[in-house]
Amino acid sequence: MTEPMTHVGSFARLCLARERLRADEHVPLAHVAREARLSTGELIRRFAALFGETPHQYRLRERLDRAKRLLAWSERSVTDVCMDVGFSSVGSFSAWFARCVGRAPSAYRRHAKPRAAEPASSPASLEPGCLSLLTGALAHPDYAANAASAISEKR
Numbered sequence: 001m002t003e004p005m006t007h008v009g010s011f012a013r014l015c016l017a018r019e020r021l022r023a024d025e026h027v028p029l030a031h032v033a034r035e036a037r038l039s040t041g042e043l044i045r046r047f048a049a050l051f052g053e054t055p056h057q058y059r060l061r062e063r064l065d066r067a068k069r070l071l072a073w074s075e076r077s078v079t080d081v082c083m084d085v086g087f088s089s090v091g092s093f094s095a096w097f098a099r100c101v102g103r104a105p106s107a108y109r110r111h112a113k114p115r116a117a118e119p120a121s122s123p124a125s126l127e128p129g130c131l132s133l134l135t136g137a138l139a140h141p142d143y144a145a146n147a148a149s150a151i152s153e154k155r
Helices: 007-023 029-035 040-051 055-073 078-084 090-101 105-116 129-139 141-154
Strands: none
Touching: 007 029, 007 040, 007 055, 029 040, 029 055, 040 055, 055 078, 055 090, 055 105, 078 090, 078 105, 090 105
16 A cells, blocks of 8 residues: 655655644544555554654644633633534543643633733743744745755765
8 A cells, every 4th residue: 555655755745644634633544544645554653753743642732732722812611612622521621631731721721811911022922942943944045055955965
């Protein structure tokens, strides 16, 4: 089922698989693997090697991130947030959320609401430094030239 893939082709297909998992939380993993022209096991192994987490862990993290955003930015009840992120039981959602985040959804909301109201330019709302550095490097005019020369040197 699998075929030899170039590094660029493999990377592109794995990125598309990740986007597919993010866009449709109900799509079966076997379907995503077929779209990426990989077996399910190979998709799991390559996905984990590239992104540092399995597709299942990625889906759970995406659900958690969405729940955190909804709790911090919306006025929706914890029950509504629970249903929005795919849980049918508030008890299991609350237990899962508390296990992952370290506090109950309502306590997280109380803590996050004041931070969500901060202006985007405040230090507490900025992205981690590594992302700021990466963004700056990618925007730098010499980045493309340096990256191309580094790649050609490795060949």
